[in-house]
Amino acid sequence: MICAEELVGEEWAEWYSMTPMERWSESAKLWEVYLAMGGSLDPEPDTQSPFFDPEERSSRPVDGRPGLRVIRRGRIQP
C-alpha cells in the first residue's frame, strides 16, 4: 500500500492527515507570521489569469505594507 509520506513527503502527508479545522487553524498562524513579516496582500501578478490587468498593479501595496524586500541578492557566477 502506498504511504502518503513516500509519495508526497512528510510535510504534505502531515497536512493531509489534519482535519479541515486543524488546517484552518494552522493556516491562520501562517497568516499572522506572513503579515508580521510585512507580507503584502496584493496578489502576485498572474499573467495566465484571465483577470490579469497590467495597469492595475500599483507600486505600493494598498494595505500600506512595504512588502518583503530583498536584503541580499546573490550574484550569478559566469
Added chain:
Amino acid sequence: MGGQACVLYGAAEFSRDVDLAIIASPANLSRLRNALAELKAEVIAVPPFEAKYLRKGHAVHFRCFASGGRGVRVDVMTKMRGVDSFPELWRRRVTLEAEDSTLYQLMSLPDLVKAKKTQRDKDWPMIRRLVEGNFFEHREKPTRQQLEFWFLELRTVELLIDLAAKHPSLCNRLAKRRELLAYAVSRDRSELTRGLSGEEDAEREADRRYWKPLMAELEKMRHARLRR
C-alpha cells in the same frame, strides 16, 4: 471556493484572498452589498458589480478597507466553466463548523476540482493535491462514490495504478469515461503520464477558448475606463 477552500480540503497551506461563488439574484446581491459595505469593500478593476456581468461568467473583484480585514481581496463569481449552476453547487456544498460555531459553506470537492481546471499553471498541482488528500483520508473504507471520483479525477500516477489493482472491474468500466484508466490497469506509467498531460492540455485550451470573448469584453471596459 478558491484558495481558502483548498486550505480546508488540504491542498494549500495559505491563501491571501477570498473567492466566493454566489447566486446573482437581486435579493442576494443586495445582501452581499450590505456585507461588503460592512467590510468597506470597494470594487477594483473591471467589471463593475452588476448581475449581468456575473451571469456572463465574469468575476467581480473587491478590496476591503475595514480594520481587521484591511487590504484583503474578495472575488465573487456566479458562473464558472464546466461547473454546475449555483443551486446545484449549494445542494452539494460541504458545511464545516469551527469551534466558535462559525459555519463555512464550501463548494464540494468534486465541484471545486472542476472549477480549478483552468489555463493557469498554479491550479493543476492544486487539483492533484485536492484529490490526493481525499484519497489518503478515505482510502481505508471508500464509498462507491469516492472510488468513482478518484478514478475520474486522480492525477497521481502511482495512486491510479494502486487503485486499478484493487478495483480492476470498476476501473475498466470507468475507462469508457476516462481513457487513460486503461493504462492504470496495465500499469503503464509512461502512457498514464502522457494521458494526464493530454487531459491537462485539453482543459487549458478549453479554458482559453471560454475566456477569449470575456477577456475581449474586459479589455473594452479597461479602455473605456482609461478614456474617462
